[in-house]
Amino acid sequence: MWPFSKKGVSGFSWSSTAEQVTHGIDASGFTAIVTGASSGIGVETTRVLALHGVHVIMAIRNIAAARDVKEAILKEIPSAKIDVMELDLSSMASVKKFASEFISSGLPLNILINNAGVMACPFMLSKDNIEQQFATNHLENST
Numbered sequence: 001m002w003p004f005s006k007k008g009v010s011g012f013s014w015s016s017t018a019e020q021v022t023h024g025i026d027a028s029g030f031t032a033i034v035t036g037a038s039s040g041i042g043v044e045t046t047r048v049l050a051l052h053g054v055h056v057i058m059a060i061r062n063i064a065a066a067r068d069v070k071e072a073i074l075k076e077i078p079s080a081k082i083d084v085m086e087l088d089l090s091s092m093a094s095v096k097k098f099a100s101e102f103i104s105s106g107l108p109l110n111i112l113i114n115n116a117g118v119m120a121c122p123f124m125l126s127k128d129n130i131e132q133q134f135a136t137n138h139l140e141n142s143t
């Protein structure tokens with residue numbers, strides 16, 4: 001048997017999908033911020049949260065890509081509540097602007113998914129002159 005499909009005490013395995021894990025949950029009235037929601041795991045996280053009624057704020061740096069993702073999810077889930085807000089985690093100014101705009105929206109923050117990240121990228125500095133991977137994955141995500 002493929003070892004990743006062996007179930008743990010939760011009843012789920014490494015191969016369980018987000019839909020399987022959240023089956024039956026009604027999260028209407030909740031608001032979530034998902035960083036890096038324009039690709040990969042962030043897209044699926046956004047889709048499945050929206051499927052369960054969560055108002056999802058896609059916190060992304062590529063507005064065009066995020067709008068495409070939002071449209072695709074709305075096609076599948078017409079009732080999905082999704083907003084797109086710009087966030088570049090390699091810039092502290094962008095992080096502060098995002099936080100300020102989110103606070104001004106008056107929305108509660110029930111779920112925060114710090115998904116955005118980079119890995120093993122070539123050496124470069126962030127807009128604040130900090131090594132890019134450390135800045136993106138650790139500093140700005142925790143601000």
Ligand SMILES: NC(=O)c1ccc[n+]([C@@H]2O[C@H](COP(=O)([O-])OP(=O)(O)OC[C@H]3O[C@@H](n4cnc5c(N)ncnc54)[C@H](OP(=O)(O)O)[C@@H]3O)[C@@H](O)[C@H]2O)c1
Pocket residue numbers: 035036037038039040041042059060061062065087088089090091115116117118119136
């Ligand atoms: N997939 C795996 O097997 C795996 C394993 C271990 C850990 N992870 C971690 O899980 C997370 C998601 O993985 P994934 O495979 O879905 O990665 P992915 O497809 O590369 O997506 C990463 C997301 O992070 C965003 N991002 C990167 N730098 C950013 C910045 N400075 N500001 C704002 N957003 C930024 C990207 O936006 P752009 O599209 O604008 O670049 C993208 O939307 C990552 O943190 C990754 O390190 C993944």
